[in-house]
Amino acid sequence: VNVSYYPGCSLEGTAIDYAASIGGVSSLLDLTLTELDDWNCCGATAAHSTNHELSLALPARNLALAEAAGRDVVVPCALCFNRLKVAEKALKGPEGAHLGIPYGGDIKIWDLLDYLTQEAYLKELAPKVVQPLTGLKAVGYYGCMVARPPAITDKQDAENPQNLERLLQVLGAEPLDWSFKTDCCGAGLAVARPDIIDTLVQRLYERALRAGADCFVVSCQMCQANLDMPQKRISKQFGQDYYLPVFYFTELIGLALGHPDVKKWLAGHLVDPLPLLERQGLI
């Protein structure tokens, strides 16, 4: 299967490890991700917070490119996905004509997690698992933007998505139920108000531990950054020695399917997952 791929800016930068694991996983599956030629920034939170017009026009250009490419577009970044969906609704609605960007709306915009957890892929994955992730107790953390608001994302299960858990089961891990899988990590406030991130994320650590988790599994690089990068700082501040590695779901697919580059991907994390994986005999 050949689909268009819109990586978004951070997958060329701070989330380059996520990008590498996505490339690795697609090579293990019947999936060709063709990067959308000449894509631009979606404008992110900065645009929708300060300039409505810009927040539609930037992603709309990408949709026009995707439509010209003639294939569905898959998006790994939760916020990019959300902004493309917002632009899709706007282009199809009364604001569409005003934006002056031609878009017929015949392609589908997918977030990567949804795309890879379709029945067909889960079926394809199952027999390829060579290293079941037995004993890995994980909470799935979806964050906000792939699901909310459902009027934009077209998701039926915005309050309690289940596809990460289904995937983890296929990979042999032990997904744990918890009530905070779509709670906010503070996202783009990380630079200007790190204190807010600390409060929100420390709550998530506590709730994950209470659920019995050894680690988080995420599908958003902003969630990954906010749970992973300040873990030392938060530990110090709250006088707790938190050790909760934060995996991208693609890294765990790679691990279970025996991709040779998994250690390289994991080396990008600030909280080193290797001690956990060694303890579980998974690496």
Add this chain to the structure above:
Amino acid sequence: MPTTFAAPLEPSFSLAERLAGLTSVSACYQCKKCSAGCPLTFAMDFYPDQVIRLALLGQEAQVLGCRTIWVCSSCETCTTRCPNNIDIAGVMDWLKEEAIRSGQASPQPGVTGFHQTFLDTVRLAGGRLSEPLLLGLYQLRRGGTLEKIKSGALVEDLRMAWELARRRRLVPRLPHRLKGAKEIKDIFKKSHLQATQEKP
């Protein structure tokens, strides 16, 4: 004994009318579900339901000048759960944009400055964000470097930058020039014009 009374509230419906193109704040029946589910209330001066109420009552100075609109993380929980389909997170965005347009000083200059620097970076880099450039420009723009040195925050920032750099996650590169650089420039120009005009 002198008695003081709060100034009588003078409701005005002009703000609600201007918001009507986006969403109907007058549909709010104050169930407060938005505030109950909001993860950021600890950092806010008004709760989300109060912002909606104040907007409905036309208390423009209060809603445009409040901290709430800037510490809202746009997680969209309120919008998702509102039983009256009020796009509360959308109202927060509308108010932020309007606060900037009307020249209102931001009570959260760091957050406002970050958004503006982010967009400047995308524009300067020709259409895609350069994270090292964003972080550098933001530090310059925000100032307070001396305080950051004294408090040790700058050392922390630099340590984090180094941790990312040695993992090749923060590498300064020349911006990738898009074929559509001219289109991007035009999009910025056109939307800047729109944003500086008074909303209907």
